[in-house]
Amino acid sequence: MPSTRTLASTTFRSLRVRNYRLFFFGQGTSLIGTWMQTIALGWLVLDLSDDSGFAVGMALAFQFLPSLLFSVWGGVLADRFDKRRLLLLTQAVMALVALALGLVVVTGVVQLWMVYALIACFGVAQSIDTPARLSFASELVPEEELSNAVGLNSTVFQMARVVGPAIAGVLIIVIGTGPCFLVNSVSYVALLVALLLMRPEELHRHAPVPAKKGQIREGVRYIWHTPELRLQIALTFVVGTLAINYPVVLPLLAKITFHGDADTYSLFTMAMGVPALFGGLFIAHRAAATERFLFAAGIVFGSAIVAASLAPGLALFVVLIAIVGGAQILFMATSNTLTQLRADARMRGRVMSVHSMAVLGSTPIGGPLVGWISQEFGPRYGLALGGVATLLGTLVLGGLIVRLRERTDLAARERQTEFAPVESTPAVAS
Numbered sequence: 001m002p003s004t005r006t007l008a009s010t011t012f013r014s015l016r017v018r019n020y021r022l023f024f025f026g027q028g029t030s031l032i033g034t035w036m037q038t039i040a041l042g043w044l045v046l047d048l049s050d051d052s053g054f055a056v057g058m059a060l061a062f063q064f065l066p067s068l069l070f071s072v073w074g075g076v077l078a079d080r081f082d083k084r085r086l087l088l089l090t091q092a093v094m095a096l097v098a099l100a101l102g103l104v105v106v107t108g109v110v111q112l113w114m115v116y117a118l119i120a121c122f123g124v125a126q127s128i129d130t131p132a133r134l135s136f137a138s139e140l141v142p143e144e145e146l147s148n149a150v151g152l153n154s155t156v157f158q159m160a161r162v163v164g165p166a167i168a169g170v171l172i173i174v175i176g177t178g179p180c181f182l183v184n185s186v187s188y189v190a191l192l193v194a195l196l197l198m199r200p201e202e203l204h205r206h207a208p209v210p211a212k213k214g215q216i217r218e219g220v221r222y223i224w225h226t227p228e229l230r231l232q233i234a235l236t237f238v239v240g241t242l243a244i245n246y247p248v249v250l251p252l253l254a255k256i257t258f259h260g261d262a263d264t265y266s267l268f269t270m271a272m273g274v275p276a277l278f279g280g281l282f283i284a285h286r287a288a289a290t291e292r293f294l295f296a297a298g299i300v301f302g303s304a305i306v307a308a309s310l311a312p313g314l315a316l317f318v319v320l321i322a323i324v325g326g327a328q329i330l331f332m333a334t335s336n337t338l339t340q341l342r343a344d345a346r347m348r349g350r351v352m353s354v355h356s357m358a359v360l361g362s363t364p365i366g367g368p369l370v371g372w373i374s375q376e377f378g379p380r381y382g383l384a385l386g387g388v389a390t391l392l393g394t395l396v397l398g399g400l401i402v403r404l405r406e407r408t409d410l411a412a413r414e415r416q417t418e419f420a421p422v423e424s425t426p427a428v429a430s
Contacts, residue, residue: 013145013148014152017140017202019140020140022197023140023198029187031161031187032167034187035168035269039165039180040178041247042059042247043251044110048112052371053375054372057372059116059119062120063120064363065120065123067123067356068363072219072354074353075219075351076349076353077128078353079349083133083135088192090128090129090132092192093125094188095192096185098122098185098188099181101119101181105176105178106176131356135340137150140203141204142204153333157329161273161325162270167180169262206346215350222350223354229342231397231404232335233354233358235298235393236339238389238390239331240362241363242385245363248370249370249371251265256378258314267318268317271318279330291338294331294334294335295398299394299395304387305384306388306391307320335355339352
C-alpha cells in the first residue's frame with residue numbers, strides 16, 4: 001500500500017513545475033472571487049426581478065452567449081498568439097467588469113439592464129479567456145503530466161467552490177451583494193501577478209499557427225472528421241445545455257422549494273464543492289483518462305441529478321447534491337483531458353474553444369429554458385431535466401465513444417503485431 005508521502009507526490013506532481021505552481025495558486029485565488037460573484041449574481045437578479053427564474057436564466061444567457069458566438073474565434077487566437085499574454089488581457093478586462101458591477105450595486109444605482117449589459121461584457125472576455133486557459137495547461141507541463149495538471153485544475157476550481165460561496169453567503173446577509181463583486185475584481189490580481197512571474201522559456205510551447213483564411217472552418221472540419229472528438233463534444237453539449245445550469249436552478253430551489261435564503265444557496269454550492277474537490281484529486285492521481293471511466297461517471301452524474309430532484313427534504317437534498325458535485329467533476333475533468341489528448345497539438349486551441357462552447361456557449365439555450373421550466377412547473381423539474389438528458393446522452397453518445405476507442409486500440413495492437421520483428425528459431429542440430 002503506498003505511503004501518504006508517495007500518494008501526495010504522485011497526486012501533486014505537476015506542482016513541481018514552477019510555472020504550473022504559479023498558475024495553480026494564482027488561479028485558485030481568482031476562482032474564489034469568481035464563485036463569490038456567481039453566488040451574488042444569482043441572488044442580485046432574484047432581488048431585482050421579484051424571484052423570476054426566467055430572469056436568472058437570462059442573466060446566465062447574457063454571460064455565456066458570447067461563448068456561443070465567439071469561442072471559436074477565441075480558439076483561433078489561442079492557436080495563433082502567445083497564450084500567456086492573451087490571458088493577461090482577458091483577466092484584466094474581467095477584473096474591470098467585476099469592479100463596475102460592484103460599484104453600481106454599492107452605490108444603489110443598479111438596474112436589471114445594467115447587470116445584463118455588464119455581464120455580457122464579462123462574457124465577451126470569457127469567450128476568449130476560456131479556450132486560451134484550457135489549452136494553456138498543455139504548455140505548463142509535459143504532455144505525460146497533462147492528465148494530472150487538468151485534475152489539479154479541477155481540484156482548485158472545486159476548492160474555490162467551497163470557500164467562495166461560504167464567504168459570499170455571509171457577506172450577502174451582512175452587507176449585501178455589492179462587496180462580492182468588488183472582492184472578485186481584486187482577486188484577479190493574483191492570477192495576473194502569477195502570469196507575469198512565469199518564465200516563458202520554460203513553457204512547452206508549440207509553434208504558433210500562422211494567420212490564414214479559413215482557420216475556423218479548418219478547426220470545425222477537423223473535429224467533424226475526427227469521430228472521437230465529434231462524439232465527445234456532442235455529449236458535452238448535451239450535458240452543458242441541460243444539466244450544468246446550477247446558477248439558475250439552485251437559487252430557485254433554495255428560495256422557493258426549501259424556503260431558504262442566501263445561506264441555503266451557499267450551502268448547496270459548498271455541498272457540491274467538497275466531494276468535487278476530492279473528485280479532482282482522484283482525477284489528478286489517476287495515471288490516465290479513459291473513455292470507459294467517462295461513461296461510468298456520466299451514468300452516476302445523471303442518476304444523482306434525478307435522485308436529487310426527487311429528494312423530499314433539505315437534508316437528503318444536500319447529500320444527493322454532494323454526490324452530483326463529485327460525479328460532475330469526474331465526468332467533466334475526464335472529458336476535458338480526453339478532448340485535449342485526442343486533439344492534434346496544432347488544433348488544440350480551436351478544439352478546446354469548441355469544447356468550451358459546448359459547456360458554456362450552450363448555456364444561453366439551456367439557461368432560459370431551465371429557468372422557464374423551473375418557473376412554470378417548479379425548480380425540481382428544471383433540475384430533473386438535466387439528469388435525464390445526461391443519462392440518455394451518456395448511454396447513446398458515451399457508449400459510441402467507448403466502442404470507437406476500443407476499435408481504435410484493437411487496430412493499433414494488430415498493427416503492432418503485424419509489424420513486430422519475428423524472432424528466428426535457432427536450428428536444432430540433427
